[in-house]
Amino acid sequence: MDSAPRVAVVGGGVVGMTVIRVLQAELPRAQVTLIAENLGDDTTSCVAAGIFRPGTSFRGPTPEITQRWIDDSWRYWQDILRTADAPRAGVTELGAYIFSRDNYHVTRNHLIEKLVPVYREVQDDELRLCAGDWRHGSYFSTVKIGCDNYLPWVERSFLRGGGKILREKVASLSTLGGQYELVFNCTGMGAKLLCGDHDLVPLRGQVLRVRAPWLKTAFYGDYDTYVIPGAGGAVTLGGVRQYDSYDLSVSPHDTAAIRERCEALLPALRGAELLAQRVGLRPHRVPVRVEAELGWSPVVHCYGHGGYGVTCAPGTALHAVRIGLDLLRGNTRSKI
Numbered sequence: 001m002d003s004a005p006r007v008a009v010v011g012g013g014v015v016g017m018t019v020i021r022v023l024q025a026e027l028p029r030a031q032v033t034l035i036a037e038n039l040g041d042d043t044t045s046c047v048a049a050g051i052f053r054p055g056t057s058f059r060g061p062t063p064e065i066t067q068r069w070i071d072d073s074w075r076y077w078q079d080i081l082r083t084a085d086a087p088r089a090g091v092t093e094l095g096a097y098i099f100s101r102d103n104y105h106v107t108r109n110h111l112i113e114k115l116v117p118v119y120r121e122v123q124d125d126e127l128r129l130c131a132g133d134w135r136h137g138s139y140f141s142t143v144k145i146g147c148d149n150y151l152p153w154v155e156r157s158f159l160r161g162g163g164k165i166l167r168e169k170v171a172s173l174s175t176l177g178g179q180y181e182l183v184f185n186c187t188g189m190g191a192k193l194l195c196g197d198h199d200l201v202p203l204r205g206q207v208l209r210v211r212a213p214w215l216k217t218a219f220y221g222d223y224d225t226y227v228i229p230g231a232g233g234a235v236t237l238g239g240v241r242q243y244d245s246y247d248l249s250v251s252p253h254d255t256a257a258i259r260e261r262c263e264a265l266l267p268a269l270r271g272a273e274l275l276a277q278r279v280g281l282r283p284h285r286v287p288v289r290v291e292a293e294l295g296w297s298p299v300v301h302c303y304g305h306g307g308y309g310v311t312c313a314p315g316t317a318l319h320a321v322r323i324g325l326d327l328l329r330g331n332t333r334s335k336i
């Protein structure tokens with residue numbers, strides 16, 4: 001009678017939600033419970049601009065695994081993009097320019113140059129699309145994932161597929177032993193306490209959302225300056241990257257600096273109505289932790305995606321689920 005493995009996924013950000021979606025597809029007979037202190041808009045994932053653009057600080061245990069995570073992630077987002085559900089899932093195509101005054105290399109991205117349909121150096125006239133004395137630039141095509149749509153979209157399909165959700169804080173992963181045959185730990189910065197992981201460090205970020213419906217292309221300038229259009233005419237302006245800061249309050253100083261840098265890049269943003277200001281702690285870890293730990297019940301960790309969790313949640317989730325399925329096969333072969 002007891003034929004369906006009981007699996008818990010702790011964490012309801014983009015990583016945990018992607019794990020439950022992959023799990024339901026790979027192991028439809030499992031009884032999956034999502035346990036999360038916060039969901040939807042209250043997660044770091046919903047602070048993110050959500051552009052698919054891995055950076056060099058995103059690292060797996062080897063360069064090959066890092067690249068596989070990125071490639072698998074791109075395919076996952078493309079698969080959703082090709083369905084009629086893409087707008088409901090918050091996945092859209094986006095073009096982006098990246099400019100630099102004196103560093104050619106920051107405009108290149110070896111992780112995606114052969115992956116995305118277009119990644120090219122800009123023509124001289126394109127350097128003048130933004131105000132300022134830009135000398136180097138690239139244009140690339142990518143996708144943007146609005147987590148405010150993606151997370152509830154996954155949640156709805158998870159519940160339809162028989163999944164359960166518990167809205168609570170887990171004090172210790174060992175308390176889940178006995179109740180579940182397998183646990184996925186997708187708690188982002190929460191893993192710092194749950195695992196006593198000193199390698200996990202917050203990179204504080206702050207963004208503004210302004211109304212600028214005319215803007216259809218993303219722009220990056222120097223010093224972490226970015227302007228990324230999203231749904232409904234809202235545009236994300238950023239940003240800051242403050243190492244080891246746990247401050248979740250909106251800093252008026254950061255607000256002023258972000259507006260000044262973004263308006264210097266795109267003067268047409270001056271006077272754009274301010275819709276929201278958000279702060280989030282990027283869970284930075286090198287390498288991103290995707291591995292099993294055998295304790296009271298086996299745990300598969302999947303956290304530490306830093307500033308690239310929306311980009312790379314799918315590739316890491318696929319890897320984590322594969323590890324989990326292997327564990328279940330070894331421990332409870334009859335239940336698969």
Ligand SMILES: Cc1cc2nc3c(=O)[nH]c(=O)nc-3n(C[C@H](O)[C@H](O)[C@H](O)COP(=O)(O)OP(=O)(O)OC[C@H]3O[C@@H](n4cnc5c(N)ncnc54)[C@H](O)[C@@H]3O)c2cc1C
Nearest residue numbers: 012013015037038045050051170188190205280309310311
């Ligand atoms: C300003 C900013 C801009 C960003 N822009 C981008 C971008 O453009 N592209 C990109 O790819 N990435 C971007 N990121 C990074 C991205 O947001 C993160 O990498 C990603 O959100 C991490 O997802 P996560 O699911 O691991 O964590 P989270 O979204 O933080 O989710 C963690 C989940 O675990 C739960 N949890 C934690 N501890 C416990 C516990 N003890 N018990 C129960 N539940 C617990 C939380 O409640 C939450 O549900 C940005 C981040 C910031 C801050």
